[in-house]
Amino acid sequence: MYSEAKKPVAQKRKLVTAIPGPKSAELIKRRGEAVSASLGTAFPVFIDHAQGAIIVDVDGNSILDLGAGIAVLNVGHTQNRVADRVKTQIDAFSHTCFMVVPYTGYVEVCEALNRLTPGKFKKKSALFNSGAEALENAVKIARSYTKRSAVIVFEHGYHGRTNLTMAMTAKNMPYKDSFGPFAPEIYRMPMAYPFRWNGDQSKCAQEALDMVIHKIEKEIGAKNVAAIVIEPIQGEGGFIVPPKGFLPGMVNFAKENGIIFIADEVQTGFARTGKMFASEDENIEPDLITTAKGIAAGLPLSGVTGRAEIMDSIHLSGLGGTYGGNPIACAAALGAIEVIEQDNLVERANKIGQIMHDELTAMMKRYSIIGEVRGRGAMQAIELVKPGTTEPNPEALTAVIKYCTNKGVLILSAGTYANVIRLLPPLVIEEDLLRDGLSVLDEALASIK
Numbered sequence: 001m002y003s004e005a006k007k008p009v010a011q012k013r014k015l016v017t018a019i020p021g022p023k024s025a026e027l028i029k030r031r032g033e034a035v036s037a038s039l040g041t042a043f044p045v046f047i048d049h050a051q052g053a054i055i056v057d058v059d060g061n062s063i064l065d066l067g068a069g070i071a072v073l074n075v076g077h078t079q080n081r082v083a084d085r086v087k088t089q090i091d092a093f094s095h096t097c098f099m100v101v102p103y104t105g106y107v108e109v110c111e112a113l114n115r116l117t118p119g120k121f122k123k124k125s126a127l128f129n130s131g132a133e134a135l136e137n138a139v140k141i142a143r144s145y146t147k148r149s150a151v152i153v154f155e156h157g158y159h160g161r162t163n164l165t166m167a168m169t170a171k172n173m174p175y176k177d178s179f180g181p182f183a184p185e186i187y188r189m190p191m192a193y194p195f196r197w198n199g200d201q202s203k204c205a206q207e208a209l210d211m212v213i214h215k216i217e218k219e220i221g222a223k224n225v226a227a228i229v230i231e232p233i234q235g236e237g238g239f240i241v242p243p244k245g246f247l248p249g250m251v252n253f254a255k256e257n258g259i260i261f262i263a264d265e266v267q268t269g270f271a272r273t274g275k276m277f278a279s280e281d282e283n284i285e286p287d288l289i290t291t292a293k294g295i296a297a298g299l300p301l302s303g304v305t306g307r308a309e310i311m312d313s314i315h316l317s318g319l320g321g322t323y324g325g326n327p328i329a330c331a332a333a334l335g336a337i338e339v340i341e342q343d344n345l346v347e348r349a350n351k352i353g354q355i356m357h358d359e360l361t362a363m364m365k366r367y368s369i370i371g372e373v374r375g376r377g378a379m380q381a382i383e384l385v386k387p388g389t390t391e392p393n394p395e396a397l398t399a400v401i402k403y404c405t406n407k408g409v410l411i412l413s414a415g416t417y418a419n420v421i422r423l424l425p426p427l428v429i430e431e432d433l434l435r436d437g438l439s440v441l442d443e444a445l446a447s448i449k
């Protein structure tokens with residue numbers, strides 16, 4: 001049983017057993033008997049408790065978390081201002097279904113989303129449970145509003161695991177393989193991916209834009225397109241940052257053709273990229289924005305926010321769900337948003353992003369397997385290649401992750417070619433701890449040089 005006496009958790013990495021320790025190993029065996037073997041494990045320990053950027057496992061190891069539950073814990077593990085609101089809410093009431101009896105927390109989260117998301121126009125929001133559910137609803141809204149059916153998505157894109165969002169997600173293995181048939185009317189376009197652009201990288205934005213527009217016009221017909229859906233920085237696809245001009249070009253094309261532009265900010269949102277939302281970087285104003293991960297410090301919550309006339313165009317009771325915008329999740333979101341704003345985590349994301357970028361760039365000079373350092377703010381990655389080529393090097397990635405795991409540093413992978421190391425630390429991480437994690441990554445890269 002967890003006891004409060006275990007807090008506060010020292011913000012230091014410290015191993016007292018091998019990874020996994022004996023208690024974790026026992027639980028891994030037990031899990032094997034009870035849990036579907038399909039579910040993976042990025043880091044093979046069982047957690048006991050956590051705070052800030054440190055996870056303490058059941059054997060007493062203090063693990064440095066550079067994944068933040070996949071960009072969910074931007075405010076860190078067990079943030080007091082989140083926990084307090086959650087405890088108060090669960091004592092007051094835990095559920096009504098917002099469409100049965102409404103409550104203030106839901107309205108307050110929508111007000112916060114309307115205020116914080118980019119776009120100088122009147123906005124409204126609706127809340128759901130997961131990122132995929134937000135994407136499902138954004139597409140429903142765009143199709144209903146435009147009375148069109150085609151949806152444009154991009155190579156390397158990730159939007160979820162439900163039937164519609166699987167169709168929207170690019171990567172077959174492990175997300176789609178054997179799970180078809182998929183939802184129709186989803187069209188995948190080339191992505192502006194400078195590192196892998198065929199030809200002159202500096203022409204990537206314009207060439208990709210021309211190619212996408214040509215394909216939409218010739219193969220689908222712009223007037224048949226309900227929505228263009230894109231992550232402003234692709235997450236699971238490998239932290240692919242579209243070069244300047246690509247996103248504004250897509251937004252303009254959408255506007256000229258009555259197409260709803262949907263920014264999927266599920267991974268990039270809530271201060272992660274050094275702006276409250278990544279769309280702000282090039283001042284784009286998406287018609288709709290989907291949010292989830294960083295919104296509620298781990299409680300299941302997601303949102304669709306956008307132009308009021310679009311959000312209000314759906315027939316009464318067309319949107320909803322039993323749990324969407326659950327009061328406890330809303331309380332957590334209000335706590336998380338308060339921390340992000342009061343503690344200026346946007347600025348923190350820039351600060352720790354700069355440290356990561358500088359350190360990774362220095363490593364790139366030393367290790368020829370690093371093909372590129374990229375990202376924005378506290379969303380930084382390295383793409384691993386065979387030295388002197390752009391050929392993906394997934395073997396090196398496996399070795400690096402294994403090394404870091406054995407040293408108690410949790411680092412996540414990504415990428416269509418399974419060769420990208422992505423860093424997503426909690427934004428509250430202390431500088432020394434971050435540097436400690438980066439030095440372990442450095443050792444890991446040196447070990448396979």
Ligand SMILES: *Cc1c(COP(=O)(O)O)cnc(C)c1O
Nearest residue numbers: 130131132158159160235266267
């Ligand atoms: C994680 C993610 C999703 C899916 O969110 P879930 O909560 O896992 O359904 C959708 N889009 C992006 C960009 C994501 O990173």
